[in-house]
Amino acid sequence: MNHYVRRAAAVLLAATLIGAAACSAGEEAHPVVFAAASLTNPFADLAENAEVNVDYSFGGSNGLVDQLVGGAPADVFASANTATMDRAVEEGVTAGEPVRFATNLLVLVTPAGNPAGITGLDESLDGAKLVICAPEVPCGAATAALAETVGITLEPVSEESAVTDVLGKVTSGEADAGLVYATDAAGAGEDVETLEIPESSQHVNEYWIVAVKGGDADSASSFIELVTAAAGQELLADFGFGPA
Amino acid sequence: MPRWTWLPFALGLTFLVVPLAGMLARVPWAELPALLVSHEAVEALGLSLLTCVVATAVSLVLGVPLALAMSRMTGRTAVVVRTLVTIPMVLPPVVAGLALLSTLGRRGLVGQHLSAWGIEIGFTTVAVVCAQVFVAMPFLVIALEGALRADSGDYGTVAANLGASPTRVLWRVTLPMSMPALVSGAALTFARALGEFGATLTFAGSLAGTTRTLPLLVYLTREQDTDLALALALVLVLVALVVVAVSARFNRPVST
Secondary structure, three states, X not given: OHHHHHHHXXXXXXXXXXXXXXXHHOOOOOOEEEEEHHHHHXXXXXXXXXXXXXXXXXXOHHHHHHHHHOOXXXXXXXXXXXXXXXXXXXXXXEEEEEEEEEEEOEXXXXXXXXXXXXXXXXXXXXXXXXXXXXXXXXXHHHHHHHHHHHOOOOOOOEEXXXXXXXXXXXXXXXXXXXXXXXXXXXXXXXHEEEEEOHHHHHHOEEEEEEEEOOOOHHHHHXXXXXXXXXXXXXXXXXXXXXXX | OOHHHHHHHHHHHHHHHHHHHHHHHHOOHHHHHXXXXXXXXXXXXXXXXXXXXXXXXXXXXXXXXXXXXXXXXXXXXXXXXXHHHHHHHHOOHHHHHHHHHHHHOOOOOOHHHHHHOOOOOOOOHHHHHHHHHHHHHHHHHHHHHHHHHHOOOHHHHHHHHOOOOHHHHHHHHHHHXXXXXXXXXXXXXXXXXXXXXXXXXXXXXXXXXXXXXXXXXXXXHOOOOHHHHHHHHHHHHHHHHHHHHHHHHHHOOOOO
């Protein structure tokens, strides 16, 4: 028994040492990036492809601004919409001009096979279980604006706080249709069928990136360059983002 | 009690109380009345209270017999059943939601058959109550089972010997004797149902007046209107305080 305890202790010790070594090796300047949750996958790939170390903190754009205002140490901030970037600028946590680096469109998704026979933002939604984002959150505000342009009154069975919750209700088959971003639809792959909405191009969602005041300006600008360069833009397109 | 325990006592209490104090410090007291009578706040509070009352009632109807049966079990059966009953209590709420979704959802184990009959629970108030009962009923069952086990059963035996039927013994002797546990268990169930969030969000959705309970509204308004979110959070704290106070009152040992 004692033998095992000692061996376990040795393994633990070794792991701690390796961990400590890894940490100190990573202490070379690498950017700390606060980015909207919808950027999780492309940004992770971006760092991997460029073989650079990046410390990411992904979350809701608004919450990230709250953290920055609260003094969280970051070099770069990437927002999933214009309003939140405006707020960050107003709060004085940014350094330099924000750069628009991607766009995203709302699309209609249905579970694979489209069991309710949805054809678009039209009468086919009557009696169907539609899930959208609540108007209080950015994707919901975009949904409301889109519905107005199309001239349809949406009657959702649920208004979610996050676009991922909308997608979850559709992929699980619980809902017949949902309004999500093209990137969410692309991420869900074959679990959903995507119907494009022509009017959607009038309500493009813009992604902005900026250096954070008090952060490391060099690592910030090199990361922003990575995102806006051709390779970065191609990668974003692969994930369903539109061009800046 | 050794004197040094006062230090961890003070630290522990501080750790638990300071976050609440921090929240109270940020509540916009001046605008509080206006915020709390807003239509969406009243609607969400009404829905929360309604669903919690129903969920507590359902928990009593199903949970009391469950606790009774469990208190009579011995050995491995008792351990297995108690473990099964406790699981929903300790599950992360979002896991509880996924479990309900895979069972009662449209494509779920049971839900697909219900769906064939035209019964769909998802996105309805019934789904909210289901989520609440699932996570909250164990509190009642565990509290009551403990009390029933502690009861020697002597009074029940005497009543039975005097000719009372088993049902009469249950209503007139067993349950009145475990009334403190029953009340505090029900209060805990109500409180847990009131705070239910993850399972509701995952399984029931969020629509004003139908499925958007107070915790879901707090979560949503936090995105946009921190003041309203804090005001609503205060309401939840107050309701929780009342429930805990009621529970504590009934749970006091009978003084002679």
